[in-house]
Amino acid sequence: MLEFSCILDPMSSAADFPYKKxxxxxxxxxxxxxxxxxxxxxxxxxxxxxxKLHNRKDQLVQRTPQERTLYYASLLDMQVLNGGIYQYFxxxxxxxxxxxxxxxxDLGRADVAERFTQIARIAGxxxxxxxxxxxxxxxxxxACNQSKSMNAYFKEYIVSHISIFQL
Numbered sequence: 235m236l237e238f239s240c241i242l243d244p245m246s247s248a249a250d251f252p253y254k255k256x257x258x259x260x261x262x263x264x265x266x267x268x269x270x271x272x273x274x275x276x277x278x279x280x281x282x283x284x285x286k287l288h289n290r291k292d293q294l295v296q297r298t299p300q301e302r303t304l305y306y307a308s309l310l311d312m313q314v315l316n317g318g319i320y321q322y323f324x325x326x327x328x329x330x331x332x333x334x335x336x337x338x339x340d341l342g343r344a345d346v347a348e349r350f351t352q353i354a355r356i357a358g359x360x361x362x363x364x365x366x367x368x369x370x371x372x373x374x375x376x377a378c379n380q381s382k383s384m385n386a387y388f389k390e391y392i393v394s395h396i397s398i399f400q401l
Contacts, residue, residue: 253277260396268385275392275399276308291329299340300398304388306330306337310350311384318372320365323357341387349374 255278263271279301283293294302309330313322331354338347353371356364378384392399 253281255281255401258392258396258399258401260393260400263389263393263396263399266389268383268389271392272304272308272385272388275388276304278399278401279305291333294333298398300391300395302333303337303340304391304399306333307341307343307384308388310334310338314372314375315379319353319368319375320361323354328354328357341384341391343378343384343387346375346378 256274258271258275258278266274279297282297282301283290287293294305297305309326310322313319313325317324331350335347335351335354338344338350349371353364353367356367
């Protein structure tokens with residue numbers, strides 16, 4: 235999901251992100267691969283945000299709880315899979331901790347939410363102090379993805395809330 239880096243950057247504009255909203259309904263959702271559906275719906279949510287406003291958090295408060303869940307859990311997933319939890323905290327520090335934790339719980343990933351809560355508490359320390367804990371989190375996260383990917387959880391969530399995501 236590296237292609238989303240420009241839309242996750244609050245300083246980027248719509249011109250930096252050449253995608254468009256794509257249709258989603260129950261039939262389409264069920265027929266798509268997990269990753270493809272997650273990508274399509276995430277793109278639709280992001281493109282509904284005003285790229286001229288740099289505070290995404292304020293904009294997301296105005297979106298549905300389901301859209302926020304998908305956005306914040308996807309944000310964590312993309313960052314961890316791209317560069318580990320270090321990349322997530324390097325890019326966002328602790329600004330979305332509460333939202334990410336709630337999103338993970340809403341997806342049925344209380345186990346990941348608990349681990350994320352623990353790692354978020356120490357994230358502001360010097361890297362040498364937290365690097366082993368960061369590695370442990372990454373290993374845990376990757377192992378969870380091996381048994382059932384976050385995209386599988388996202389697909390289940392999207393299908394169960396299709397009336398929110400339908401376009």
